[in-house]
Amino acid sequence: xxxxxxxxxxxxxxxxxxxxxxxxxxxxxxxxxxxxxxxxxxxxxxxxxxxxxxxxxxxxxxxxxxxxxxxxxxxxxxxxxxxxxxxxxxxxxxxxxxxxxxxxxxxxxxxx
Numbered sequence: 001x002x003x004x005x006x007x008x009x010x011x012x013x014x015x016x017x018x019x020x021x022x023x024x025x026x027x028x029x030x031x032x033x034x035x036x037x038x039x040x041x042x043x044x045x046x047x048x049x050x051x052x053x054x055x056x057x058x059x060x061x062x063x064x065x066x067x068x069x070x071x072x073x074x075x076x077x078x079x080x081x082x083x084x085x086x087x088x089x090x091x092x093x094x095x096x097x098x099x100x101x102x103x104x105x106x107x108x109x110x111x112x
Contacts, residue, residue: 007031020044051082060084 002009007030016023021044028036046054048065055062063085067077 007036008033055084059087061087 001011007028010027010029011024013022013024015021021042024041024043025038026041027038030036052062061084062082064083065073066081067074068079068081069077073080
């Protein structure tokens, strides 16, 4: 735990033997001990191709990759930080049934 006066940062690190990986959780709490945000970091050894495939299978895409120690990517680095984003699943409601006039005068409506 690290105290910042207006709150604290907590972190937990554990090995997950079932999935052969390490999991770290970092959590920021305010002065009243309410959780402001939480990050979960999963660390395991895969190559870049495997990580892209795993992300796609989970409905995610790679947003950014950088070295652990630098703000850029270098294939020579041993550890990289990958930022993944969950892809939103959008469906169009009644777009095909709208008249030509409606379709050209207003945008379609989407629902998540």
